[in-house]
Amino acid sequence: MRLLCAAALSLSVGLWVAYAQDKKPADGPKTDRAEKFAALKKKFEDENKELATQLSKAENPGDARAIQGEMKELVLLTAGKAFEIAKDDPKDEVGFDAAAFVVQIAGRIGANNEDVDKATQMIALHHAASAKVRDLLVPAMRLGEPGDKLIKAVSEKATDKDTKGVATFIRGYKIAQAIEEEEDEKQIALMVKDATAMLELAAKEAPNAKINPSAPKSPTVGDLATKEIENLKAVTSVVVGKAAPEVESMTLDGKKVKISDYKGKVVLFDIWATWCGPCKAMIPHERDLVKKMEGKPFELISVSADNKKETLEKFLEGEKMPWTHWWDNGPESPVLKKYRVRAFPTLYVIDHTGVIRHKWVGNPGNDKVDAAIEELVKAAIKAKG
Template identity: 30%
Template sequence: MRYRMIEALTLLVSIGASWQPCPAQGDVSPPVASPAERLQAIKDSQARALQAYQAGLQASDPDRRRGAVDAYLAAVAANSDLALELAETSPADSAAIGALVFVIRTAKAGPSDHSERAVALLSRDHAKDQGVGEACQSVFFLFDRVGAERFIRAVLKENPGRVERGSACLALGRLLAYRAKMIRWLRENPDRIDEFAAHRGKEGFAEFLNESDVSAMEAEAAGLLEQAASDYGDVKEDGRTLSEIAGGELFELRYLSVGKPAPEIEGEDVDGERFKLSDYKGKVVLLTFSGNWCGPCRAAYPRERAVVEKFRNRPFVLLSVNTDEERTTLKKSIDSGEITWRCWWDGGVGGPITTRWSPQVFPTSYVIDHEGIIRRRNPREEEVETLVESLVGIIEHSHTGEQKQRDAEPAPKSKDESLKGRP
């Protein structure tokens, strides 16, 4: 414990030192770091902490791995505190919004309250500011936090900038759609509620699940996404228009729910050969959206190779929409044996297939049955093989029953036999 406290204090001191005034030399005024420079120092510190964390997770000693997690969480808390202080003491500086976005993207949904404090400062100081659209897009995944929704609604209503209102309109539609999706999923998987409620307050979270009108939520989300596409469609975000982005979100909301037929996918594989999702109807499909640029995606490759091997020569196939920008990146992974399944190469996260399906996170996965119906979205790692085995078993049982029925039927008589005994 003492070493962790020392580490956290060292982190705070080292970050703080990066913007402390230099000692006075004669009549020369000491340089004072700007808020932008201070924010960059915080980001650099967090990047180093992340590298140390990732390296620590590779250790064979479980105590070292636990230590890496604890050290990283200490860094998240320390850096988030510093960024919040920056935003609170320099609200008029352009770096303030960036500092709050940093907090939300770093601290995420918990276990601390840093993200909620960041959202509160965004609401208090920046709802009408130019450039606040990025913050709107950062908070949408805080789907159960009243403050996040209140902030985005304030930007949509009060901000004088069309670009900012467009970002808010899209973000609010996303937040409500994601909230509805998560509520449906948690209601179908009540064993996961405690996990999600752990850092949110169990009683309040259970009440939130029970009282939410999911249908009304989805209807409002669809209306906001339609508004983003029609009223702000030409506004660009991350190189794509809001019309394109909102169209993908609407597509997901309307067509990618569990129990609905999986929409067609058509595109080129690594060799430029075109193929379709429907080419594999009759088999269970594990469909993933992935890319070598994504650390968690690459971390999943060994498990996915194991699934492919386990169900080899059975009615199952793993297909992936690859989002690497260069086709050669995918080819290297296939040639090396890192990827052992067929992929559509989509040319980046803004590719046509990915834009249409609009995955919120990478990797995203769907389990599709032999009739083309979506049976599960983003199953847990331990659920994948069990679910695939169950669906594959249905196909094999059906085929076995059909074969037994054919075996039990009398063989058809030949023409000569059918004529025997006739005059």
């Protein structure tokens, strides 16, 4: 019996030793996941680099689009594999790195699928307070609603001042951009108020924080917030029923002009470009309108957004447009900035007192333009007595 017990004890000790030798260290699974992620990341970078090289050598737009499609497919396929690694332990370092990688590569090209959304949500849920999410904020801007939720979570939970400031700025900036799609004046006023509050808070919290910390010349939160706030002030001033904001420009012969020079006349302020099809389609009717309004208190002012004045001048050589033309630094024109032009054509009708009476983005139709101008011209003539 004593020998049997000794044998049993020896066997049990041997099994324990064998188990202990075979058992992986506590961080074994984490190490395996880290190695798996590193291999996946390298494979993606190598394949993406090769596709980028092919894209740079593409001989026509069709080939370029095909390669871009392959790049997007690679991103989404890699995102799925990275998310599988991340979800095994979403709270640990490997989980964060894998999910963050998904946000970075998908955000770079604005690619979305279920795996990208889940990875973005994972970071918002488990890592919003970490300073490491700062590098993900700009890519997240292109990831739709999950990206917006991540930015919001970081702005509310981040403990790092600069990270919180950048996230808050981006929230304000996105509201400001969304104003362009809004038509309801009351809603616009609320959006301006919300965006301004966030931009001011961001500038106060982290004025010197760079939007993209990895780029040495990246603008700061303070600089960008100040510019956006100025733009938002224009939103509330460039509205129907308010005085047209004063703005200076140049005629084609180099003469300085400003919108107030035309007070006493009804002005059709037409902001366009020679490359804009819908803009050019309006030219024949604009010619008829100018002829019909000859001798009346009316002025058609076309403001060109063409990059070069020579482009406009050459166009006018072949297209009869006998009315006033302004050009001042093309797309950087003070008119485009102050009047917040985001699409072409953008048209404003300003009455003889200098008040904006109509605004249209795109051609509203000849009848609508004519009716608006005829009514206001009659009022201008009546006011003259």
